[in-house]
Amino acid sequence: MPGDDLKSGRIVIVGASLAGLRAAEALRDEGFTGSLTVVGDEPHPPYDRPPLSKQVLLGQAPAGTTELPMRRDPDADWRLGVRATGLDVLEKRVTLADGESLPYDRLLITTGTRARPWPNPEEAARDGVFTLRTCGDAAALADRLAGHPERVLVIGGGFTGSEIASACRERGLEVTVTERGPAPLVGALGGTLSKLAAVMHRNHGVDLRTGVTVTALRGNGRFTGADLSDGSRVDADLCVAALGALRNVEWLADSGLAAGPRGIACDAGCRAFTMYGIVTDDIFVAGDVSRFPHPLFGYQMLSLEHWGNAVAQAQVAAHNMVNPGPLRRPHLAIPTFWSTQFGLNIKSVGVPSYSDHVVIAQGSLETRRVAMVYGYQGRVTAAVTVDMAKSLPYYQHLIETAAPFPPPPGAADRAIAADIPIPSDVPDPKGLSHGPTVALTGYLPDRRLTMVQPLS
Numbered sequence: 460m461p462g463d464d465l466k467s468g469r470i471v472i473v474g475a476s477l478a479g480l481r482a483a484e485a486l487r488d489e490g491f492t493g494s495l496t497v498v499g500d501e502p503h504p505p506y507d508r509p510p511l512s513k514q515v516l517l518g519q520a521p522a523g524t525t526e527l528p529m530r531r532d533p534d535a536d537w538r539l540g541v542r543a544t545g546l547d548v549l550e551k552r553v554t555l556a557d558g559e560s561l562p563y564d565r566l567l568i569t570t571g572t573r574a575r576p577w578p579n580p581e582e583a584a585r586d587g588v589f590t591l592r593t594c595g596d597a598a599a600l601a602d603r604l605a606g607h608p609e610r611v612l613v614i615g616g617g618f619t620g621s622e623i624a625s626a627c628r629e630r631g632l633e634v635t636v637t638e639r640g641p642a643p644l645v646g647a648l649g650g651t652l653s654k655l656a657a658v659m660h661r662n663h664g665v666d667l668r669t670g671v672t673v674t675a676l677r678g679n680g681r682f683t684g685a686d687l688s689d690g691s692r693v694d695a696d697l698c699v700a701a702l703g704a705l706r707n708v709e710w711l712a713d714s715g716l717a718a719g720p721r722g723i724a725c726d727a728g729c730r731a732f733t734m735y736g737i738v739t740d741d742i743f744v745a746g747d748v749s750r751f752p753h754p755l756f757g758y759q760m761l762s763l764e765h766w767g768n769a770v771a772q773a774q775v776a777a778h779n780m781v782n783p784g785p786l787r788r789p790h791l792a793i794p795t796f797w798s799t800q801f802g803l804n805i806k807s808v809g810v811p812s813y814s815d816h817v818v819i820a821q822g823s824l825e826t827r828r829v830a831m832v833y834g835y836q837g838r839v840t841a842a843v844t845v846d847m848a849k850s851l852p853y854y855q856h857l858i859e860t861a862a863p864f865p866p867p868p869g870a871a872d873r874a875i876a877a878d879i880p881i882p883s884d885v886p887d888p889k890g891l892s893h894g895p896t897v898a899l900t901g902y903l904p905d906r907r908l909t910m911v912q913p914l915s
Contacts, residue, residue, distance in 0.1 A: 482776055497536070497537050502540035569744075610635060613701055616660075638891070644656040645886055648843055659800070726751070767796075814885060820866055
C-alpha cells in the first residue's frame with residue numbers, strides 16, 4: 460500500500476487504552492482518512508489509570524471521573540465491552556468474542572496489561588480480596604476503604620503496592636505490606652534507594668514484612684487473614700494482591716506473532732515480529748503490551764509499564780502506519796516514570812535495572828532529598844530523584860549522550876564528581892513479589908521457536 464494509499468483503507472486498533480486513544484487521534488492528525496475501528500474489552504471509554512491508586516483510593520475523586528480527554532475527535536467506530544479473541548494474519552481479520560470478524564488493512568495492538576491475580580482461585584474469590592487495575596477495581600476498593608477496615612494486607616511492595624499502602628495510611632488505616640524481596644521497590648530502584656523506601660514505610664506506620672511470602676489467604680467465604688512463610692499470621696479485613704501485571708496476549712496464541720509473557724516483540728518502528736523474528740509490515744504494537752529494542756540499553760528488548768511511553772510509542776506507531784518506509788521514524792524515547800507515596804515524589808528516567816553501579820549525585824538519603832545516578836559498564840543509564848525532580852532533565856541529557864559513569868562535575872550541588880560508586884544491587888525479578896515496571900527481556904523475539912527445516 461505505497462504512497463497516498465497509506466492514508467486510506469481500514470485500520471483496526473485492538474485496545475481502547477491510553478495508547479489506543481492517542482494513536483487514533485494521531486492517525487487523523489497524520490492525514491488518515493479511511494475507516495478506523497477501536498476495540499476495547501471494558502465498557503468504558505479510555506480512562507487514566509495513575510489516579511486509581513492515588514486520588515481514587517484516597518476518596519478525592521470517584522473512579523468514573525478519570526476518563527481521558529480527547530485531543531480531537533478521531534471519528535472512530537468504538538466497539539467497547541467486547542474482547543478480541545483471535546487474529547488471522549493471512550486473512551487480515553480480528554475475531555471478537557461476540558462472533559464478529561473485523562477485516563483490516565493495518566492493525567495496531569494496544570491491549571496493555573491486567574493485574575496478576577492471587578494464584579489460588581478459591582482464595583482469590585473470597586470477599587475482601589482485591590486486585591487494582593481497572594476503574595471498577597478502584598471503585599470497589601475505595602468503597603471498602605471508606606468503611607474503615609481494621610487492617611489491610613497488601614501483598615507486593617512494588618509501586619502499586621506502595622501507593623496502596625500510602626493511601627491506606629493517609630486514610631488512617633492500619634496496613635501490613637508483605638514483600639518476599641529485601642525491601643519495597645527494590646526491583647525497580649535497586650538496593651540503596653529501596654532501603655529509603657523501607658524506612659519511609661515504617662516511619663509512616665506500615666507493618667512492613669520483607670523476605671517472606673504469603674502462603675495462604677484465610678477465611679470461610681470472607682477474607683480474615685493470611686499465613687506467612689515465617690510461620691506468622693496477619694489478621695486483616697481486606698487484602699490487595701499487588702503482584703505485578705500480565706500482558707494481554709492470550710488472544711494471539713495462534714497468530715504466529717512473537718507474543719509471550721513479556722508482551723509482543725516489535726522493531727524500533729513499532730512493527731510486530733513473527734515468532735521467527737521476521738518483521739511484519741501491517742501489524743503494529745504500542746504501549747504496555749509491546750517489547751521493543753533501544754540502542755541506549757544494549758538493543759535489548761524493553762518492556763515498559765509507563766504512561767509516557769504509551770503516549771510516545773502510540774504517536775510513533777500511528778505515524779509509521781500511514782507513511783512509507785523512508786519517512787518512518789523510530790521510537791527512541793527515554794523511559795520516564797513517577798510515583799507519589801508517603802509524601803515523597805519519586806521520579807525515574809532511563810532504566811535503573813540496567814545498571815551495575817550507582818552513585819549519590821545530589822542530596823543525601825538522610826535528608827530524603829536525593830538524586831541517584833545509575834551506570835552500566837562505565838556509562839550513565841538511569842537516574843532517580845526523590846523530591847528533586849528539577850534535576851532530572853540534567854541526568855536525562857547524560858543518558859541520551861551516553862555520558863561516562865560516574866557522572867562528571869556539573870550537578871547542582873556537587874563541585875566535584877559524584878560520590879564513590881557502589882553496586883546498584885538490582886535483584887533477580889524472580890525473587891520478588893512485585894513485577895518490574897521496566898524489564899529487559901533479552902534479544903530473541905520469542906523463546907517458543909520451533910525449527911523449520913527446508914524441504915530437500
